[in-house]
Amino acid sequence: MDTAQGESVSGRAVLVALESYEAGTVWDLDGPVRDVLAYRAWLLDLGLAPDAVTVLASPLPKNRARFEEAGVRWRPADRESVHRVLFRELAATESDWLCVAWSGHGLVDLDGHRRLVYADAVPGDLRSLDLEAALAAFRSDVAPGHPRQLWLVDACQTFADAASAADALRPDPVPRGRLRAVREQRVLFACGPGETTANRAREDEAGASGASGASGASGASGAFSAAVLDLLRTHPEWRHDTARLGEKVRERFRADVARESPAAAPMSLWFEDAGNTIRTEVRRSGVRRRLDLADHRRLHDALAAVPVMQDPGMRAAVIGHLPLELCASVPRSPVMRLEILDLIRTCLVFENGLGHLRDAVALLDAGTLPRDDLDRVLQDYPEWLTEV
Structure with missing residues (x-):
């Protein structure tokens, strides 16, 4: 996989953009489609074949045209489709390097597992990917063909309340396998447990429409995804070195805080690399x-x-x-x-x-x-x- 940028490589990717949910417009997000298209463009420049990049999405109606303009075919991001892609199709393939990027809503369940919310979730049935179980599956013989992995998660990690979410957060039926002794799996999260992510306005669109409240600015993109991609475009080798990548992302966000633009930076970043978990502070919550x-x-x-x-x-x-x-x-x-x-x-x-x-x-x-x-x-x- 360590070949020149633009040369064909044996890699695979799954990119997930969740903007619209079955629960209704109150859960809408505006930005994940832009994030996923940017990831896809980078991966193609890196040398991945177009058919090696799978896109799962639930775009807002106004953002569907973005996929059409880019000539991107996408599949739904509901539970059935995500499970089929991850644990049947992808698990049966092989690659030198696997990239999974997810942008959407997330939370932490009552067992401390991070959950990524599917498009067919509603308040009484919070269908969501058990990320801890999924990561374990890709370290096991469930998916033995991907020795090097990078997972990028741009989603909140707020704690679910026991009373309101206990019946709605049901177990996610992720397949279990025997863990393998050697596995290079690196995971970067846009924030730490108990925290929310941040958006930043795109320079080419922010001035056109301004802020739009709970759904984010019309020209917004995930601040974490944007920062990671900026760095990976310049240093593609950092996809195998999350310690270095994480350090530079943190430095960028700290610079945002120093420029008095803390809304564009998360409180902290969370990295998991070769069995080590690292939480790095970006800014202090005590400013309030x-x-x-x-x-x-x-x-x-x-x-x-x-x-x-x-x-x-x-x-x-x-x-x-x-x-x-x-x-x-x-x-x-x-x-x-x-x-x-x-x-x-x-x-x-x-x-x-x-x-x-x-x-x-x-x-x-x-x-x-x-x-x-x-x-x-x-x-x-x-x-x-x-x-x-």
């Missing part, structure tokens, strides 16, 4: 002020006064209209005060968390005076109203 009990009481009282938050069904609907990673992290309780306090605490963990909450309430509230009061209170907490 620490809220005291009076702040939490003020936020609670303003939120609890809004009529849609007083009815359990409507309150559940508000939570359900939050972005997936935020929604799945909210502890649920039949006690209104406890659920609202837990909702606030969860929103304070996320970038633009209170902004997402404000938008979800506004979507279901008919325009009441208490909601106007809530908006005024939220304006006093700008750190959690950052549009990303």
Whole structure:
């Protein structure tokens, strides 16, 4: 595989772009299609044959044309299709080097396993790839033909709440095999456990439309994917050296923070290489002020006064209209005060968390005076109203 760029090589790749979910538009992402097309272009420049690159996707309607313009054939990114590609088709092939890149929603389940959400997921059935099980399968005799692997995961790793996700996060039927003694499998994650990823605006499109709230900017792409690709284009040999690649990605994001653009950088990066796990800090979460009990009481009282938050069904609907990673992290309780306090605490963990909450309430509230009061209170907490 260590041949000159542009020469035909024995490599294979699976690229996954999840933008649209069966759950509805509240889970929409705008950016994974761009990430996957950029990965594909790099892999073809590297020397992979077009038929050695499999694309699985659930594009937003407006982004389907991007595949057509690039002449890319793609297959659905639902559970059945992903399993068929990974554990039947790919497992039966051989390569000198395998690249798997995934861009979409993700979370951490109750057993601490990272999950990557399929296109056919809904709130009551969070169909998702058990990534730990998939990585183990590709270190075993389930897929013995890929001795060198690079997995690039641009997805959040927020913790799923036990009460709200226990019944929705079912086991993922990944095949199990006998682990092999020698396996070069390197994995890079866009963030560490408990954290969210970040987007950055593309220079050629950002000015055209501006920010678009929860779904990301129209010209956004994954900050992690963009940084990794920039470095791999210049140093293709780093695909076999994640320690070096990870160090340079971290340096790039730290430079973004130094330039006062922290929204484009994750909190930390996570790498797994030859059995070693490395978490590298990019920026500290302590830059936000620490809220005291009076702040939490003020936020609670303003939120609890809004009529849609007083009815359990409507309150559940508000939570359900939050972005997936935020929604799945909210502890649920039949006690209104406890659920609202837990909702606030969860929103304070996320970038633009209170902004997402404000938008979800506004979507279901008919325009009441208490909601106007809530908006005024939220304006006093700008750190959690950052549009990303």
